[in-house]
Amino acid sequence: QQQVKQSPQSLIVQKGGISIINCAYENTAFDYFPWYQQFPGKGPALLIAIRPDVSEKKEGRFTISFNKSAKQFSLHIMDSQPGDSATYFCAASMKGTYKYIFGTGTRLKVLA
């Protein structure tokens, strides 16, 4: 199964709160999981990525948690700010391929 299922579709968080976006996959051949951030009117840009040999990766306020046995991974945005308001896409890729399978996206709004 090539799909990557992403939830929720939209999310509203208060400033300073924690934003959590979840993704799940079926294909155990996936071995690279990036998250992309897209601001309105712009193309997506890489935010953070993880491989399944680690359970967590943190870059500033952004953390990916990875659960290999459950085939799930999630993006946590700590101390969410209005500037984080954007659409977030998870993705998955198999070794030896040059393609990503993207999730359906989560529109995040952080209220000031």
Added chain:
Amino acid sequence: DAGITQSPRHKVTETGTPVTLRCHQTENHRYMYWYRQDPGHGLRLIHYSYGVKDTDKGEVSDGYSVSRSKTEDFLLTLESATSSQTSVYFCATGRGGQDEQFFGPGTRLTVL
């Protein structure tokens, strides 16, 4: 945007007309991709290229063709546009493998 431009940025056309979208990169990246972005579907790969004159189909390639005669240019053609091809189209480039993909600013296409 890693030196990626797309043209046109906006286009309105009628059903049955041919349409060509252009992606131009200045980064000398080997890989180039065309995606479409639709609400509820996220980013879906249409076609990709792994070198000059080397292209392959993505998950939603029906009704689309591509050409790459130079490293820097990747063209997407809708031979006979349909209303279902109304979308925002993004070009992306990459150095290869699972490396980061760099996205262009997008083209909004409306087929009436």
